[in-house]
Amino acid sequence: GRNKGKVAPPTYLGDKSKADDKGNMIDHLADWVVAPDNHFFARATVNRIWSYYFSRGIIHPVDDMRATSPESVPGLLDALAKELVDSKYNIKHIMRLILNSKTFQLSSVPNTSNAQDDRFFSHFLPKAMPAPALLDMINMATGSKEQFGNFPERSRAIQAAVPTNSSFMSAFGQSHREFLADIDPKLEPNLVQTLLMINSPYVDNKIRNGSMVNDIMKSSKTDEELIDNMYLVTLGRKPTSADVSKATVLMKNAKSRAESAQDLLWALVTSREFYFNH
Numbered sequence: 001g002r003n004k005g006k007v008a009p010p011t012y013l014g015d016k017s018k019a020d021d022k023g024n025m026i027d028h029l030a031d032w033v034v035a036p037d038n039h040f041f042a043r044a045t046v047n048r049i050w051s052y053y054f055s056r057g058i059i060h061p062v063d064d065m066r067a068t069s070p071e072s073v074p075g076l077l078d079a080l081a082k083e084l085v086d087s088k089y090n091i092k093h094i095m096r097l098i099l100n101s102k103t104f105q106l107s108s109v110p111n112t113s114n115a116q117d118d119r120f121f122s123h124f125l126p127k128a129m130p131a132p133a134l135l136d137m138i139n140m141a142t143g144s145k146e147q148f149g150n151f152p153e154r155s156r157a158i159q160a161a162v163p164t165n166s167s168f169m170s171a172f173g174q175s176h177r178e179f180l181a182d183i184d185p186k187l188e189p190n191l192v193q194t195l196l197m198i199n200s201p202y203v204d205n206k207i208r209n210g211s212m213v214n215d216i217m218k219s220s221k222t223d224e225e226l227i228d229n230m231y232l233v234t235l236g237r238k239p240t241s242a243d244v245s246k247a248t249v250l251m252k253n254a255k256s257r258a259e260s261a262q263d264l265l266w267a268l269v270t271s272r273e274f275y276f277n278h
Contacts (some may be wrong), residue, residue, distance in 0.1 A: 030253045032079065034089060042081035046094055050080070053098055055127045072119045126276040131172035138203065139268055141234045143211030167242065171196050195269045207269065223251050226261060234268040264265035 033041045058077045059069050061179040071077050075100055078186045088270045098104055098163060114122035118194060129137065135157045136256035139146055146157075157169065171192050182189055197203055207213065212233065220226035231239040238248065254260030 034085075036085065039081060042084045042089075043077055045089075046080040046084055047077060049091070049094055050098065053104060054121060055125050055128075060119070073121065075087050116222075129275060129277055131169045134167055134172055135166070137274070138206060138269060139210075141212060141274075142206040142265065143213075143215060144206040144209070168196065168202060197275070204266070205271065207262055207266050212264055213258065217257065217261055222259075223248060226257075227251075227264065230261070230268060234265070235271075235273055 010148050032038060044062075047057045047059050047065065048062050051060070056072075058071050058073060058080075059065050060072065067174045080097070083097060084090070084094050104124070106122070108124040108126050110117075111124045114120075115139055117123065118125070135146070138144070139156075157166075216226060216229045216233065220229055224244065227244055230247075231243065233235060249261040250263060250267075251257070254263060
């Protein structure tokens with residue numbers, strides 16, 4: 001053709017104008033990313049933010065945003081993308097909008113009309129906790145402490161500035177910040193995670209050597225009060241009558257009150273309700 005042998009000028013994806021070699025190319029790219037007629041960035045951004053809070057994107061998987069990929073709720077992605085652009089790419093505005101929505105605040109307990117729904121957000125889908133948050137929860141529930149890296153003032157995993165050398169964090173999906181596709185936690189529970197929670201000395205040592213069991217035993221005069229306090233410190237709720245019945249039997253059959261308290265704390269920390277955000 002007529003252009004055979006000519007040097008192809010650089011252009012940006014979806015941009016009809018040619019990018020010249022004058023000025024800073026990074027500035028040109030930045031201008032194109034947030035250009036009013038470029039819908040790629042805004043749609044991809046709000047889809048990923050949505051997936052962080054709901055376990056799945058409006059287009060799912062989040063990194064498969066082809067023209068043929070269907071939106072679970074037509075119009076929702078464009079509406080959120082417009083909000084992002086109109087707010088001058090204010091991420092906090094989009095987060096506030098999502099968190100204040102009725103959709104986010106729906107119960108995770110399904111009813112007869114939405115029990116089969118796994119994509120239209122008619123009820124909240126239980127969401128696995130990210131690795132740093134889960135480890136912090138275990139340390140808080142057991143009364144344990146852990147140092148992350150060489151920063152003694154950062155006592156929580158979520159405060160760690162860089163990935164830490166932790167087998168627990170690696171098993172539950174710590175981001176190593178090497179690839180874009182590796183930024184999400186392993187949301188699908190696997191055998192390694194299950195065994196680490198229920199059968200590893202790591203979690204068991206935190207329960208036996210942490211301060212929580214002794215603290216609750218000292219502040220609880222009766223077994224019923226101990227059971228209440230155990231549920232509050234782990235699941236953030238009081239036990240149901242069925243929970244109390246099972247826990248009471250557990251405590252009566254144990255060799256000692258301390259052993260029964262440790263067993264109960266272990267059962268609560270390794271439960272699905274503790275691991276999943278409802």
